[in-house]
Amino acid sequence: MTEQTATETATSIQWHLVRRPVGEPTGEDIVRVEAELPPLANGEVRVRNEFLSVDPYMRGRMNDMRSYIPPFVLGEVMTGGAVGTVVASRAEGLSVGDVVVHDLGWRDVSQADAREFRPARVPDGLPSSLALSVLGVTGFTAWIGLKLVAGLREGDVVFVSGAAGAVGSMVGQLARLMGASRVVGSAGTAEKVGLLTERYGFDAGFDYTEGGIARSLRSAAPDGIDVYFDNVGGEHLEAALRSFNDGGRAALCGAISVYNATSDPGVKYLSNVITRGLTLSGFTIVNYWSHLPAFAADMRGWLADGLITWDETVVDGIDATFDAFTGVMNGANIGKMIVRL
Amino acid sequence: MTEQTATETATSIQWHLVRRPVGEPTGEDIVRVEAELPPLANGEVRVRNEFLSVDPYMRGRMNDMRSYIPPFVLGEVMTGGAVGTVVASRAEGLSVGDVVVHDLGWRDVSQADAREFRPARVPDGLPSSLALSVLGVTGFTAWIGLKLVAGLREGDVVFVSGAAGAVGSMVGQLARLMGASRVVGSAGTAEKVGLLTERYGFDAGFDYTEGGIARSLRSAAPDGIDVYFDNVGGEHLEAALRSFNDGGRAALCGAISVYNATSDPGVKYLSNVITRGLTLSGFTIVNYWSHLPAFAADMRGWLADGLITWDETVVDGIDATFDAFTGVMNGANIGKMIVRL
Secondary structure (H helix, E strand, O other): OOOOOOOOEEEEEEEEOOOOOOOOOOOOOEEHHHHHOOOOOOOOEEEEEEEEEEEOHHHHHOEEEEEEEEOOOOOEEEOOOEEEEEEEEEEOOOOOOOOOEEEEEOOOOEEEHHHEEEEEOOOOOOHHHHHOOOOOOOHHHHHHHHHOOOOOOOEEEEEOOOOHHHHHHHHHHHHOOOOOOOEEEOOOOHHHHHHHHHHHOOEEEEOOOOOHHHHHHHOOOOOOEEEEOOOOOHHHHHHHHHEEEEEHHHHEEEHHHHHOOOOOOOEEOOOHHOOOOOEEOOOHHHHHHHHHHHHHHHHHHHHHHOOOOOOOOEOOHOOOOOOOOHHHHHOOOOEEEEEEE | OOOOOOOOOOOOEEEEEEOOOOOOOOOOEEEEEEEOOOOOOOOOEEEEEEEEEHHHHHHOOOOOOOOOOOOOOOOOOEEEEEEEEEEEEEOOOOOOOOOEEEEEEEEEEEEEEHHOOOOOOOOOOOHHHHOOOOOOHHHHHHHHHHHHHHOOOOOOEEEEEEOOOOHHHHHHHHHHHHHOEEEEEOOHHHHHHHHHHHOOOOOOEEOOOOOOOHHHHHOOOOOOOOOEEEEEOOHHHHHHHHHHEEEEEEOOOOOOOOOOOOOOOEEEHHHHHOOOOOOOOOOOHHHHHHHHHHHHHHHHHHHOOOOOOOOOEEEEEEHHHHHHHHHHHOOOOOOEEEOOO
């Protein structure tokens, strides 16, 4: 697609949710739609997307249930983070060529009021996909969870589950930068476990598919843990509850292990919350937007100092979006799962 | 027993733990001992106890497990709150006739270093047993849980389980005094439920043995709850998790429903902690002693203004202590369960 004038129509390829999945989503739950976009109205911009974000939390939005963000609407597009370039504009403040971030989701061309878009502000020399990961929701989630939810303190021992994922690999690095004395993580393959210590600076990692999680965690953190950043839920949370030192704090961010579950097995060892004086706090970034500038300042500084390592698992093409999504649900990614258009 | 000189010996009737119970404690787990007390050493006092406290948390201490307070020692006395009068003293600062509180537990006469005892400071005209309840650990627990753990805010809807118990009946009244807009509670008999609204100022109560707890809670608090003070755990906690508004806070104080359990069924609906941004905080007063003066000032003020209603279930005699303890575990009490010597 080349630069367009605002008076032209355009075609947008989109993915719509047409059925709410029960258990694991299938290709019949979504449908590919070619939508005709009208000429721009006053105040609107048209954006050619370069990268789409696919994230585990989207599984929750496929259900018709109460949550911090409303469910996806049946018959409408799967919304979510994306970054692209303005190709036509009838809005002040956004010009053709600007790189912007938005939440309009799984489509190759997004057209909407300019207020739906914000400048990506990725430092020169870095890919714009970082607006979806390190400098975007992924990094922000890690930063909030450690700093504001778990209240990380100098010397804490930190455990993160799903540690080779987009959020997990950030949590490990940020925990260290914030003063943790020991950082341990779990991942689902030997290759990922290797990355934890060799690439992301973890002190120890373990494969949660090998042997019991509780036993593996005790080996990785023999003196117990003070902070747990939970991306997984279920047996991981139980293991953390058993390894917590007195006064331990859990930031509950995700529960990928149960997103596709059709029944709730319950979490054992909750009595330790009382006997050890623990705090479990669920959080989502929607309540923390006011902290975005402070996060961005921290992260730009760390990036400039070369202190942040990141990986992306890139899948090409709008038609591969659903496969990328099921992939991230099944742990096919190292670092951030990204669709490149 | 009359006033004694410090050089006399004395007899102390005590209850010792001799076996760690599995499931519900039985009379074979403890044994009655008559101990001979030597003459007072320098710095010691001898106290004739008037009231002993029996509390659900003591069940946890009968197990050999890690907790915020160490387990009871096999072959030694069941320790815990008591109030009595100094009958002999070889310590400065404590004189014969002083009424003191201590944690030396299930015995009729306590003798120890004076630093084990603190002045009861119960206002004139009120029974000294209040040093174990309203002005003691019971009231302090309610105050900390609402104010410092759950962070009660003006207008919050508050739910408390075990609401006719010693702590629960205080929680209901203090929640109202701290600005809650609606206070609801559960109890285990129709008589107790009646007390909630008729005597302790709750807006609504329900019998948790009748129908499902989740359904009853939705009826009692149709607009959801903001704060949950948990004395019970298990199904009550699950019901709270389902009724919480976004940003809800639970102060987890006790789990009497599972203290005697030999297996852990797990707690369902924990995923709501993430989707609703909830915080679950376990607490015990041992980490909050520095707030005792602030609590005492609040409570003395409320008592002086006639704003506090309390009940005691009194059992007479050191030999009835174990029955009183099993009674409080099984909900035989209204308000604080007290043994009067």
